[in-house]
Amino acid sequence: MFARSALVDAVERVVSTTVTVVDPIRDGKNHSYRVAGVDGDEFFLKVGTRFPDAFPAEPAAVDLVRARTDVPLPTVRGTGRDPLGVPYAVFDYVPGVDADGVASLPDRAARRLCREAGEHLAAIHRIRFDAVGGLGVVDGAVAVTRERDYRTLLGASLERQVEDLRGSRFADVCDRVAEAGAALVDDLDLSGVSPALVHGDYRLDNLRVDPTADRVTVAVVDWELPSTADPLWDAVMALALLTEGHDLSPTRRRTLRAAFRDGYEHDGSETESAGAFPTDAADRLLAYELLARARLMRHLDAELPEASERVRDARAREHRALLDDLLDGHRRLTGE
Template sequence: MSEETIPVRSGEDFDRDRLLRYLLQNLEGLPKGPLEVRQFPSGASNLTYLIRIGDWEAVLRRPPLGPLPPKAHDMAREATLLEKLHPVYPLAPRPYLLCSDTEVLGSTFYVMERRRGVVLDRDFPAGVHVTETLCRCISEMMVETLTHLHALDWRGAGLESFGRPQGFLERQVKGWIRRYEKAKTDDIPHVDPLIRWLTDHIPVSPEPTIIHNDFKLNNLLLDPEDLSVPVAVVDWEMTTVGDPLLDLAVSLSYWMNADDPEELRGILPSVTQHPGFISKEQLLERYAVQSGRDLSAIHFYMTFAYFKMAVIIQQIYARWKKGQTQDPRFASFGERVRGLIRYTSEYAQAKRI
């Protein structure tokens, strides 16, 4: 079906006949024929599938298997958000159908339009002519795409119910600390001092905006003919109304340059290590100019973004350690968490980007 997809991983399939019946009953204009299913291999959170009937195709999103943190992986919220966001931010894919009947797949899921594009993760796809100019243009596109999102009139789009901006940053810090404690599997000496530092250094947030909350290069689909042109932004599960500088910091925490510490690059290998991708400092400068926001407190946001990343990896590792997923990619996540927590603890005291 697609080189972007793989056969459905063991333990992550579902009753395809039941899904086909549901789709035919609830979506108009579907062709007749068998349902084909493939899985998108990237991502380590929600499960995402390419589904096809004849010439019709779409993307299906469902939560991961096993017990989940409260309010996490809320497919109904994600689908409703996209329904409101798509008309004002066309890079957000259009949802087709939300299913809350857990008898169909065993969980709530939704189906949305399929956008065709290239995902850049650890490296460029084979056949791409990589130049420093291309890498610089992709860098600039990232800043512009994020700045555009933060400039949206979220009230006018009817997104008031998708966040509580008052006290947002403090709740985020406390909430991600709780998530770490709940998902904890091993003792890591650096955790307690880092948690104290985060709690003691929370800055005052700027005016709230709509934020993606997981904005990074591999959550963009890029035009195969010009990789500096975005086709879609995906994975909107954590989107909310909140502090735009946290969104910026999360994006930067995944942006690895060749001169970043080897320990960090090993945890987060990224295509952005190629020559031509601009530095974190340059990204910050462009964002400050385009958004007009004060970035004097960005060191806190970066520290918190690295901690948040460690918690996400820890939650995935905890599910793997408990046998709730057999995905072999997750076996090494325990060491990744340990290294990232150590790095973040040192970074908190370093006063640098």
């Protein structure tokens, strides 16, 4: 889509370097490139082709988190629009080790990763806003520019998840999930929700890791469409994405979940706690766990792209059993 000369020009406009290498990165839904300068420095060029109007909020949110927390993020070297005609950002390139999943990491590294995830999200969730919605840049500052009604937002998320499941092997449970989920969302007590910055997709694919380092997480990446929401939702979703892999034993899952929660609730900060897993929010916790389970079910085939049908069937049975537990929890919550 973009000529090499234009990409080189874009980088050199915001970074003091002479570009020698521009390699496209195939992963992701935007146009992105690994760039090297004549002095050996490496950069990551991301072009906001997917959501150009919203894209400037991404590097701005990264700068905000870097300024307000100790969460490891790549440095934003600069942003621009010309000569590409769409907004772009240049970050320092952060290398990492490819890992097939949390289960592929050594036990110590997996525990550290999950504890760090809890610590990082606790810090991110201390960045509060006055409304739920999408973030933008107003007069140079990050602000909520697309305010949303949170209950409506949750309901729409549930509907999307269920609709995607209808074409899968879980089509037979969709009506139950839709009915229970809608009832949960309608009855949620949202009075305790204090909108915070959320990552929204904190999973291994969006991390740069070094399993041999004391701090396993080298960088938290992919801040596309930054937004605010209930921090409990973000924590529950991350917990599921990191600790519910098909190749993790029940014992290892419990260990990793405990590490995450310990990091989230005791991150060592002297400031106010992010309010991890409040004891008076059973309804929100259940609703978010249901949404997380639906997401995992929806991605079963992507999680096991080369697995045998026997392995996929076993994973589907596990999802169904855990879903039944959640639906039983809804019945207990409502006294039905």
